[in-house]
Amino acid sequence: MADIRTTIAGLQMVNPVMTASGTFGYGLEFADLVDLSQIGGIIMKGTTLHPREGNDYPRMAETASGMLNCVGLQNKGVDYFCEHIYPQVKDIPTNMIVNVSGSSPEDYAECAARINELEQIPAIELNISCPNVRQGGMAFGVTTEGASQVVRAVRKVYDKTLIVKLSPNVTSIADIARSVEDAGADAVSLINTLMGMAIDIERRRPRLSINTGGLSGPAVKPVAVRCVWQVAKAVQIPVIGLGGIMTAEDAIEFFMAGASAIEIGTGNFIDPAISVKVAQGISDWLDRHGCKTLEAIRGVI
Amino acid sequence: MGNMKQCKDLRIVAVEHPNDGYVLLKLTDAEPLPAIRAGQFVEIKVEGSPQTFLRRPISVNFVDEERNELWLLIQVVGEGTRHLSRLQVGDTLNVLFPLGNGFTQGVSGEQVLLVGGGVGIAPLLEYAKQLRQVGATPYLLLGGRSASNLLQLDLFRQYGEVYVTTEDGSMGEQGFVTNHSVLESFASSPLGGTRGGARISCCGPKPMMMAVARWAKQHGVRCEVSLENLMACGLGACLCCVEKTVRGNVCVCKEGPVFDINELTWQI
Numbered sequence: 001m002a003d004i005r006t007t008i009a010g011l012q013m014v015n016p017v018m019t020a021s022g023t024f025g026y027g028l029e030f031a032d033l034v035d036l037s038q039i040g041g042i043i044m045k046g047t048t049l050h051p052r053e054g055n056d057y058p059r060m061a062e063t064a065s066g067m068l069n070c071v072g073l074q075n076k077g078v079d080y081f082c083e084h085i086y087p088q089v090k091d092i093p094t095n096m097i098v099n100v101s102g103s104s105p106e107d108y109a110e111c112a113a114r115i116n117e118l119e120q121i122p123a124i125e126l127n128i129s130c131p132n133v134r135q136g137g138m139a140f141g142v143t144t145e146g147a148s149q150v151v152r153a154v155r156k157v158y159d160k161t162l163i164v165k166l167s168p169n170v171t172s173i174a175d176i177a178r179s180v181e182d183a184g185a186d187a188v189s190l191i192n193t194l195m196g197m198a199i200d201i202e203r204r205r206p207r208l209s210i211n212t213g214g215l216s217g218p219a220v221k222p223v224a225v226r227c228v229w230q231v232a233k234a235v236q237i238p239v240i241g242l243g244g245i246m247t248a249e250d251a252i253e254f255f256m257a258g259a260s261a262i263e264i265g266t267g268n269f270i271d272p273a274i275s276v277k278v279a280q281g282i283s284d285w286l287d288r289h290g291c292k293t294l295e296a297i298r299g300v301i
Numbered sequence: 302m303g304n305m306k307q308c309k310d311l312r313i314v315a316v317e318h319p320n321d322g323y324v325l326l327k328l329t330d331a332e333p334l335p336a337i338r339a340g341q342f343v344e345i346k347v348e349g350s351p352q353t354f355l356r357r358p359i360s361v362n363f364v365d366e367e368r369n370e371l372w373l374l375i376q377v378v379g380e381g382t383r384h385l386s387r388l389q390v391g392d393t394l395n396v397l398f399p400l401g402n403g404f405t406q407g408v409s410g411e412q413v414l415l416v417g418g419g420v421g422i423a424p425l426l427e428y429a430k431q432l433r434q435v436g437a438t439p440y441l442l443l444g445g446r447s448a449s450n451l452l453q454l455d456l457f458r459q460y461g462e463v464y465v466t467t468e469d470g471s472m473g474e475q476g477f478v479t480n481h482s483v484l485e486s487f488a489s490s491p492l493g494g495t496r497g498g499a500r501i502s503c504c505g506p507k508p509m510m511m512a513v514a515r516w517a518k519q520h521g522v523r524c525e526v527s528l529e530n531l532m533a534c535g536l537g538a539c540l541c542c543v544e545k546t547v548r549g550n551v552c553v554c555k556e557g558p559v560f561d562i563n564e565l566t567w568q569i
Contacts, residue, residue: 272308
């Protein structure tokens with residue numbers, strides 16, 4: 001049997017499959033439906049320094065092979081997370097990772113510093129790529145200066161594994177990836193959602209409350225594979241690939257493009273146990289093709 | 302087992318087409334179905350179309366404990382529901398359930414007026430049954446555009462008195478549920494009971510539920526409504542289906558779909 005245990009910048013995982021932020025809650029919501037210990041890592045809902053109510057309803061529109069969302073980082077803030085959620089999730093037997101967002105480098109750093117004190121949170125994923133909030137998020141992720149500014153500020157106060165999640169809504173994602181690597185990121189994850197829009201033609205209105213939203217699901221997979229391929233060639237740090245993965249075969253594409261691990265997002269809505277099934281499928285695929293580890297196929301393209 | 306959520310293939314044992322606009326699917330499983338509270342819902346995977354990528358939330362119409370059957374009454378409105386209407390006996394359906402909070406559990410002796418509109422009538426059948434089981438008395442006020450929208454009336458009559466309105470006057474009193482004469486008598490002297498024990502549970506199109514909520518508020522009657530916001534995960538993870546409440550934005554799929562009208566911020 002192939003050995004698919006994976007280590008990303010010091011983070012040891014039973015397999016290379018993680019669940020993407022905003023699609024798996026805090027893991028607890030899925031506990032009835034999937035064995036959480038069989039997931040490589042759970043990246044929890046985006047957390048900000050202060051509570052956020054998020055955007056108005058409607059926040060979601062189904063599209064061909066995907067969906068748009070404009071949730072807008074609804075969360076109760078880092079203090080609430082530390083006091084009320086952390087005690088419930090700290091003993092879940094997998095890597096429990098916090099996705100951190102903010103509207104200024106100082107916000108990001110303060111939030112990250114709080115999470116740094118939580119013993120059983122081994123890593124954070126820095127979200128510099130949310131397309132759904134006016135301030136912060138993607139504003140930092142679309143320029144090399146903004147991206148490295150945030151990463152430098154967080155790196156000063158955060159000493160565990162620092163993953164930076166990148167936006168595809170840029171001219172050169174490889175340039176952004178290089179800038180966050182230089183600023184001290186331990187790994188990058190990509191892609192966040194692609195900015196999109198859908199219109200209800202009978203009502204002559206946008207389907208989403210803030211007009212635009214982030215597109216996810218199988219519709220974005222080719223864009224994601226291309227981004228992973230470009231970034232993997234541009235940086236030395238590990239690349240975590242995500243975007244529309246529904247099957248082990250989809251995941252294999254990302255590994256061949258250069259990913260060291262993958263995240264599953266929207267797929268969790270279709271099958272709550274998809275992450276464990278994809279992990280098993282990766283192992284089976286490697287066996288069928290006579291590969292002992294993922295290294296045999298990683299970055300072969 | 303209790304009320305643990307499951308995601309599994311259920312087998313279709315009956316497909317009924319009450320008329321062109323609806324399909325009634327009866328599902329079963331080799332194992333006993335989990336306990337389901339009236340007003341809870343399921344999320345169904347619709348195979349075979351890129352346009353129907355997400356699961357479809359459908360309310361539980363009825364649970365036949367003896368036959369171990371779960372019934373889903375579905376109005377055919379779009380591509381996903383059209384696909385569901387073509388399923389046949391022996392096919393399987395992947396179902397994530399039971400989801401949501403459900404209606405207030407009944408207590409012996411109370412009077413509950415169940416108000417339903419359109420396909421929102423569906424979950425009230427199971428609720429009427431569960432109210433009867435605990436010794437409560439359900440009354441049913443059901444409204445539709447036309448007689449063809451009012452299904453399962455014989456089944457409803459097993460559990461309580463049924464009052465009907467149609468917009469075209471093809472059955473019952475003409476007009477909306479809020480125009481029905483039974484409401485006035487409910488307000489002045491609750492049906493066969495004491496005023497304090499009477500309450501309303503409502504499921505239907507939002508304008509109808511707002512009208513019922515307004516009526517209930519004006520008459521000082523407790524009222525809960527079942528919302529059907531657009532949703533994705535059904536588990537409280539994606540935060541897409543939120544409703545504004547006095548506690549802030551909450552997920553309809555997890556903290557609802559049933560809310561007391563005093564929790565909502567509706568302008569009524």
